[in-house]
Amino acid sequence: MNQVYDVLIIGSGVVGSAVAREFSRYRLTIGVLEKELDVCCETSGRNSGVLHGGFTYKTGSLKALCSVEGNEEFDQVAAELDVPFKRTGKVVVGFTDSDMQSLLKYKAIGEANGVPGLEIIDRQRLEKLDSSAGGEFAMYSPTSGILNPFIYTVALAENAKQNGVEFYFGREVIGITRKNDIYEIITNKDVYKTRWVVNCAGLNSAKISTMLGIEGYTIGGFKGEYFVLDKKVGKFLNMPVYPAPGPTGGFATHATPTVDGNVLIGPDSALVDDFADYGVTSPAMEKLIIDGQKMFKHVKREHFIRNFSGIRPKLINIETGQILDFVLESRTEAPNAINLVGIESPGVTSALPLARRAVALLREKETLLPNEKFNPNRKGILCFAKQSDEVKKELIAKDSNYGEIICRCETVTKAEILQAVHNCLGVETVLGIKNRTRVMMGRCQGGYCETRIAEIIQEELNKQATEVLYGRGGSTMFTGKVRG
Amino acid sequence: MAIINKDVVIIGGGPAGLAAAVQLRKKGIQDIVIIEREKQLGGILRQCIHDGFGLTRFETTLSGPEYSQRFIDLVEEMNIKYITDATVIDLTPEKKVVIVSKKGLLEYQAKAVILTMGCRERTRGAISIPGTRPAGVYNAGVAQSYINLHNTMVGREVIILGSGDIGMIMARRMTLEGARVKAVFEVLPYPSGLPRNIQQCLEDYDIPLYVSHTITKIKGHSRVEGITVSQVDENMKPIPGTEKEYDCDTLILSVGLIPENELSLACGVELDDRTKGAIVDENYQTTVDGVFAAGNVLQVHDVVDFVSLEAEALADSVAEYIKAGTLMYCKINIITDTHISHTIPQKISGEKDLKICMRVKKPFKNCKIDVLQNNIVIKTVTMKKAIPAEMIQIKIKKTDLKSSDIIKVVVA
Numbered sequence: 001m002n003q004v005y006d007v008l009i010i011g012s013g014v015v016g017s018a019v020a021r022e023f024s025r026y027r028l029t030i031g032v033l034e035k036e037l038d039v040c041c042e043t044s045g046r047n048s049g050v051l052h053g054g055f056t057y058k059t060g061s062l063k064a065l066c067s068v069e070g071n072e073e074f075d076q077v078a079a080e081l082d083v084p085f086k087r088t089g090k091v092v093v094g095f096t097d098s099d100m101q102s103l104l105k106y107k108a109i110g111e112a113n114g115v116p117g118l119e120i121i122d123r124q125r126l127e128k129l130d131s132s133a134g135g136e137f138a139m140y141s142p143t144s145g146i147l148n149p150f151i152y153t154v155a156l157a158e159n160a161k162q163n164g165v166e167f168y169f170g171r172e173v174i175g176i177t178r179k180n181d182i183y184e185i186i187t188n189k190d191v192y193k194t195r196w197v198v199n200c201a202g203l204n205s206a207k208i209s210t211m212l213g214i215e216g217y218t219i220g221g222f223k224g225e226y227f228v229l230d231k232k233v234g235k236f237l238n239m240p241v242y243p244a245p246g247p248t249g250g251f252a253t254h255a256t257p258t259v260d261g262n263v264l265i266g267p268d269s270a271l272v273d274d275f276a277d278y279g280v281t282s283p284a285m286e287k288l289i290i291d292g293q294k295m296f297k298h299v300k301r302e303h304f305i306r307n308f309s310g311i312r313p314k315l316i317n318i319e320t321g322q323i324l325d326f327v328l329e330s331r332t333e334a335p336n337a338i339n340l341v342g343i344e345s346p347g348v349t350s351a352l353p354l355a356r357r358a359v360a361l362l363r364e365k366e367t368l369l370p371n372e373k374f375n376p377n378r379k380g381i382l383c384f385a386k387q388s389d390e391v392k393k394e395l396i397a398k399d400s401n402y403g404e405i406i407c408r409c410e411t412v413t414k415a416e417i418l419q420a421v422h423n424c425l426g427v428e429t430v431l432g433i434k435n436r437t438r439v440m441m442g443r444c445q446g447g448y449c450e451t452r453i454a455e456i457i458q459e460e461l462n463k464q465a466t467e468v469l470y471g472r473g474g475s476t477m478f479t480g481k482v483r484g
Numbered sequence: 485m486a487i488i489n490k491d492v493v494i495i496g497g498g499p500a501g502l503a504a505a506v507q508l509r510k511k512g513i514q515d516i517v518i519i520e521r522e523k524q525l526g527g528i529l530r531q532c533i534h535d536g537f538g539l540t541r542f543e544t545t546l547s548g549p550e551y552s553q554r555f556i557d558l559v560e561e562m563n564i565k566y567i568t569d570a571t572v573i574d575l576t577p578e579k580k581v582v583i584v585s586k587k588g589l590l591e592y593q594a595k596a597v598i599l600t601m602g603c604r605e606r607t608r609g610a611i612s613i614p615g616t617r618p619a620g621v622y623n624a625g626v627a628q629s630y631i632n633l634h635n636t637m638v639g640r641e642v643i644i645l646g647s648g649d650i651g652m653i654m655a656r657r658m659t660l661e662g663a664r665v666k667a668v669f670e671v672l673p674y675p676s677g678l679p680r681n682i683q684q685c686l687e688d689y690d691i692p693l694y695v696s697h698t699i700t701k702i703k704g705h706s707r708v709e710g711i712t713v714s715q716v717d718e719n720m721k722p723i724p725g726t727e728k729e730y731d732c733d734t735l736i737l738s739v740g741l742i743p744e745n746e747l748s749l750a751c752g753v754e755l756d757d758r759t760k761g762a763i764v765d766e767n768y769q770t771t772v773d774g775v776f777a778a779g780n781v782l783q784v785h786d787v788v789d790f791v792s793l794e795a796e797a798l799a800d801s802v803a804e805y806i807k808a809g810t811l812m813y814c815k816i817n818i819i820t821d822t823h824i825s826h827t828i829p830q831k832i833s834g835e836k837d838l839k840i841c842m843r844v845k846k847p848f849k850n851c852k853i854d855v856l857q858n859n860i861v862i863k864t865v866t867m868k869k870a871i872p873a874e875m876i877q878i879k880i881k882k883t884d885l886k887s888s889d890i891i892k893v894v895v896a
Contacts, residue, residue: 228609276705279616306609308617317504350863389582389589398763403586405521405571409746413584445607454636465636470619474706477619478630478635478731482661 016200046310055110066350088146091137224267230455255296315342431471498527500779507799525883615702639734651738766815
């Protein structure tokens with residue numbers, strides 16, 4: 001490609017998408033390179049979906065600053081970008097004296113970080129907040145919340161796209177060179193040129209750093225597995241229930257309601273070498289059940305509908321083993337490169353604050369002119385199931401595709417699926433439609449609707465069966481026609 | 485929204501719903517509507533293109549579409565009203581039925597509601613199979629729909645987990661279409677499908693069936709590349725050291741069916757934890773007055789003929805309910821010992837002849853099934869072989885009953 005971009009962003013997780021959106025406020029040509037076929041395929045989409053309060057991070061750290069800032073502004077962000085979000089509050093529960101010490105410690109840290117409203121509550125108060133939560137006492141954080149991390153990332157990316165950013169999927173960066181102040185980003189498919197490059201590669205952020213000429217970062221992949229529970233038990237959980245952190249810090253398995261009404265149990269934490277293996281394992285699942293039941297009493301096998309795992313890219317001090325703060329930098333060995341390394345939890349909460357800081361780094365060197373056409377608002381796909389009977393009637397009258405329910409478990413209509421199939425990012429996978437509409441996410445896991453969705457993709461995008469992909473590159477669903 | 489009054493609203497136009505509609509009309513009930521979410525009537529039988537249906541009900545062997553067509557023809561002949569492409573989204577205890585269709589939102593007020601929604605397949609997530617999540621893992625019924633209704637082949641090198649009937653039928657179906665089915669694995673120490681399917685779908689095609697085996701890992705990044713299987717102990721836990729690897733591009737799951745009772749729950753119907761279907765009396769009436777259930781939504785059947793017969797028996801009661809406005813009170817509970825998984829019905833009046841359906845929990849040879857009241861045997865059935873895959877039906881005459889005491893069914 002001969003075009004020289006002003007800014008190329010590597011990675012379209014929540015951070016890359018937020019960076020793209022924030023840069024699109026200015027008169028710049030911007031592109032995003034993503035190795036997967038959609039946004040949000042890795043860490044950003046494989047987590048608890050919690051908007052963090054910011055009480056567990058060292059005061060003054062980027063993790064603390066960005067999560068508190070991101071938490072504070074999220075009502076407005078959710079409104080602008082039409083992201084399902086609930087400020088549910090959260091409880092961190094304890095059973096023992098040492099748990100109480102831990103809660104008091106984090107309450108003090110939280111207060112120093114500027115987290116409002118933290119209080120220690122007894123079982124009676126906990127019972128009122130959430131009667132199905134485990135624990136003898138808790139720290140209550142009223143500002144914590146839950147959000148749909150897929151939709152949030154999609155929303156950031158779509159808003160960026162509407163404001164002029166170009167997205168290239170299936171592009172894995174394999175090399176970076178710099179000639180005459182222009183970066184050449186070599187991907188598995190083609191080469192892109194840019195004046196500025198932003199590393200938002202998450203799990204691969206150390207690898208990209210090395211390609212940029214910045215050495216010395218080590219990313220530890222901390223894998224965590226989850227169970228997804230049926231909506232039947234979702235109504236029993238009002239807010240995330242976390243266990244008090246042990247002496248080494250960090251949260252163990254918790255129970256989290258999702259904005260759609262399911263419950264997530266997880267994650268555990270294990271250091272892994274393979275950053276592409278999202279498999280789940282039997283011992284981990286067994287342990288999740290035991291640990292999960294301590295947080296939420298309705299963890300029963302009959303309510304399991306799915307498992308998944310995610311990998312948190314933690315920046316590690318290789319000598320001490322210590323987990324380090326987010327890195328956001330622009331260094332002399334890589335001029336005009338903005339490097340984000342070790343963005344793990346609370347990455348979803350911190351994405352926009354990090355993005356603004358990335359913009360500020362560029363602004364130190366160049367004057368930015370506002371993009372007068374920038375529109376901060378993006379509309380999502382209206383969820384038919386959540387509308388009143390009156391609105392449902394109007395929708396069907398306007399477009400009869402709202403009268404055709406394709407996914408029975410989640411009551412998703414053909415109209416919603418068509419909007420997802422024709423999404424503005426040009427994503428064409430089954431998983432892309434699933435994450436945008438909730439089809440196949442219910443208790444039958446696509447048993448009823450998957451065949452119809454595969455058919456709609458073929459019809460609408462004019463594809464052969466053999467071209468339909470489930471999620472990743474090469475995830476062919478069909479081998480061809482049966483006959484003819 | 486205008487409310488349409490109906491004597492009977494039937495939810496689901498599969499073999500149970502169709503049979504109920506036809507029988508109701510035969511009993512003189514005119515004001516019926518069948519609600520079907522698919523484009524055509526017929527339910528799951530539309531994709532069951534193999535034969536073997538109808539041996540009991542019609543005394544001949546039919547394919548699934550042929551079997552359902554017999555009822556569809558009668559529905560047409562009798563001018564029974566039905567709506568297709570219509571999904572029920574709400575059902576209230578007052579028997580208000582809310583429907584979404586391309587024509588808009590419809591609302592029916594029914595005197596009686598018949599639940600015939602069928603069942604769905606248990607999924608990988610429900611049984612937590614370890615491993616990655618590549619493309620190429622299909623439930624047997626989904627694969628059957630792709631192949632038989634969508635002319636789309638799902639894979640070439642196939643492993644099947646679960647010896648349920650659909651899994652075995654898909655083993656044969658995929659073999660006939662040129663796929664290589666390498667093996668079927670069953671976690672139980674005995675097959676869970678019917679003996680005739682083991683013979684006709686596996687043995688006739690030299691497809692090996694391994695019992696007491698399960699899949700302990702699915703491998704593959706984008707598409708399934710292989711699986712690991714392990715033998716299991718008597719508690720169905722994998723035995724370390726027995727792992728065996730298989731290369732394949734497709735994994736078909738046939739690991740059980742679950743009655744689809746979301747609407748039943750919405751209107752307050754109480755479910756039986758054992759069947760995952762409604763608790764019903766001898767009239768197939770659920771715990772909600774005027775709401776009835778039959779077919780796979782009530783209990784998962786092995787043969788469709790029994791689905792239709794059950795629905796026809798239900799229709800007789802519904803007709804009586806519509807005419808009389810009420811049915812006999814059923815206060816005699818039926819309980820079981822630990823060898824019987826459940827019974828349908830769960831309670832009776834004691835004033836009628838009836839049929840009790842049940843399954844054994846494990847295979848028995850040369851056994852007796854006793855029906856007891858107050859420790860006295862009121863009926864006994866001798867069986868050469870009783871297996872969980874085959875539903876057992878025992879007829880009880882009103883005159884067999886000795887009292888209004890609780891009834892117990894046991895394997896003796």
